[in-house]
Amino acid sequence: xxxxxxxxxxxxxxxxxxxxxxxxxxxxxxxxxxxxxxxxxxxxxxxxxxxxxxxxxxxxxxxxxxxxxxxxxxxxxxxxxxxxxxxxxxxxxxxxxxxxxxxxxxxxxxxxxxxxxxxxxxxxxxxxxxxxxxxxxxxxxxxxxxxxxxxxxxxxxxxxxxxxxxxxxxxxxxxxxxxxxxxxxxxxxxxxxxxxxxxxxxxxxxxxxxxxxxxxxxxxxxxxxxxxxxxxxxxxxxxxxxxxxxxxxxxxxxxxxxxxxxxxxxxxxxxxxxxxxxxxxxxxxxxxxxxxxxxxxxxxxxxxxxxxxxxxxxxxxxxxxxxxxxxxxxxxxxxxxxxxxxxxxxxxxxxxxxxxxxxxx
Numbered sequence: 001x002x003x004x005x006x007x008x009x010x011x012x013x014x015x016x017x018x019x020x021x022x023x024x025x026x027x028x029x030x031x032x033x034x035x036x037x038x039x040x041x042x043x044x045x046x047x048x049x050x051x052x053x054x055x056x057x058x059x060x061x062x063x064x065x066x067x068x069x070x071x072x073x074x075x076x077x078x079x080x081x082x083x084x085x086x087x088x089x090x091x092x093x094x095x096x097x098x099x100x101x102x103x104x105x106x107x108x109x110x111x112x113x114x115x116x117x118x119x120x121x122x123x124x125x126x127x128x129x130x131x132x133x134x135x136x137x138x139x140x141x142x143x144x145x146x147x148x149x150x151x152x153x154x155x156x157x158x159x160x161x162x163x164x165x166x167x168x169x170x171x172x173x174x175x176x177x178x179x180x181x182x183x184x185x186x187x188x189x190x191x192x193x194x195x196x197x198x199x200x201x202x203x204x205x206x207x208x209x210x211x212x213x214x215x216x217x218x219x220x221x222x223x224x225x226x227x228x229x230x231x232x233x234x235x236x237x238x239x240x241x242x243x244x245x246x247x248x249x250x251x252x253x254x255x256x257x258x259x260x261x262x263x264x265x266x267x268x269x270x271x272x273x274x275x276x277x278x279x280x281x282x283x284x285x286x287x288x289x290x291x292x293x294x295x296x297x298x299x300x301x302x303x304x305x306x307x308x309x310x311x312x313x314x315x316x317x318x319x320x321x322x323x324x325x326x327x328x329x330x331x332x333x334x335x336x337x338x339x340x341x342x343x344x345x346x347x348x349x350x351x352x353x354x355x356x357x358x359x360x361x
Contacts, residue, residue: 009048009061016099016122017052025049029060047125058125059098071184080253081119087256088123091231092162094249098122126248128240131155135236135270135286139278144285147244152289154245155267156296163260163301165229173224176258180220180312181213185254187312188213190319198324200332201339209315212346216312220259223309227257234263236270261306265313268293272341272356273321276334282357294353307353311345318342 006023013021029045048059064077071077085100099122134151138144181187191206231238233253241247268290275286282290298304321327322338337360344359345351352358 010050012101013048013050013052013059016101019053022051023048024051024056048122060123060125061120062123063120076184078119081121083254084121084252087252090256091229091249091252093158093247094231094252095126096124098124126240126250128242128248130237131239131241131247132236132270134241135274138285139274142278142285144288148285148289149292150245151241151247152292153296154247155239156293157300158247158249159231159234159260159263159267160297160300162231162263163228163303167227167229167257169227169257170224172255172257173227173259174221176227176255176262177217177220179254180259180262180316181217183254187316187319190316190323193323193325195324200335205339205343209342209346213312213315216346220309220312223259223305226259226305226309228260230255230258230260231263231266232258234266236267259309259313260301260303261310261313264294264297264306265310265317269314269317269321272360273338276337276360277330280333282360287357290356291354307351308349310351311348314351315342315345318345 006026009026010021010023013023026046026048029047044063046061048061050057050059062081064071064080066074066077071080081100085097088094088097100119101122102119131151134148138148179186183189188210191210194201194206196203231249231252232255233251234249238250239247240250271286271290271293272282275282275284275290278284278286298306318338318341322330322335322342324330324335340361341359348359
């Protein structure tokens with residue numbers, strides 16, 4: 001465990017801002033009390049409040065845990081954090097990255113880069129309520145408000161705008177599709193993360209699932225005309241709403257350009273996920289939001305091809321939310337329906353968003 005003192009953080013931030021910096025408070029992001037950074041733990045984000053030339057700034061220091069999903073080696077984690085620093089500030093509404101830095105091998109100092117033992121990322125702090133709080137409330141009330149619909153459309157419109165920026169690079173699109181299946185954070189990384197013996201799914205399921213994924217990879221890799229700017233991890237925990245429909249996004253992942261279906265699947269599968277937990281099926285308020293999001297996206301983007309390419313992205317996201325590692329308290333019934341949905345997605349040539357309940361049966 002690294003023992004990191006507040007004065008070391010001050011030295012580092014003074015170098016970043018090129019002026020003396022006074023640290024006023026450091027605490028784990030969701031903790032109430034300021035703490036000394038003695039015993040700093042990887043993977044725990046820290047909120048930092050500091051004074052720079054009389055201006056109080058709020059920052060977040062983040063690291064990554066070496067816990068599978070392609071994060072095993074130092075170079076894996078370093079590559080992700082360097083990539084995040086290089087692209088966060090390019091995406092509209094994204095929280096801004098301030099610097100990527102390193103802990104030195106002696107564990108006592110921080111610097112921008114060099115003889116480092118581990119990297120960290122510094123971003124600006126942003127206030128807001130995660131979008132999943134809205135979904136939690138809908139679960140309790142069983143109904144949607146006008147604001148819920150407005151926010152759903154705002155998220156859909158945001159993706160329309162993000163995806164409107166295209167790029168002509170066949171090799172980059174092929175890599176994005178390859179990563180969907182082979183990346184440690186994606187399909188094969190998820191299948192590897194499941195325990196061998198479970199009551200609701202067996203190893204035969206994953207063997208056939210991966211075989212079917214190969215067919216999809218070879219079908220999708222030739223669609224490089226679809227290469228677009230993406231967020232890469234656009235889900236309710238990475239969207240912070242303020243008042244009304246104003247929001248900030250966090251933690252774009254893996255790629256600056258990729259397949260637009262990635263973002264659409266990442267957000268809309270959560271309407272399915274919440275509905276299954278609340279009602280055991282896909283209808284009611286979450287079904288309403290699901291259709292609203294899809295209809296708006298199709299109307300505004302004009303992307304008629306997305307219903308022929310989104311299937312493996314839904315299959316991947318199904319593995320994420322069905323995972324006992326990420327969601328240990330789900331019922332077996334919900335998990336079984338998610339696996340059924342994933343299976344049906346790989347069997348479906350054209351996704352019909354208005355009959356999503358049929359894919360769960």
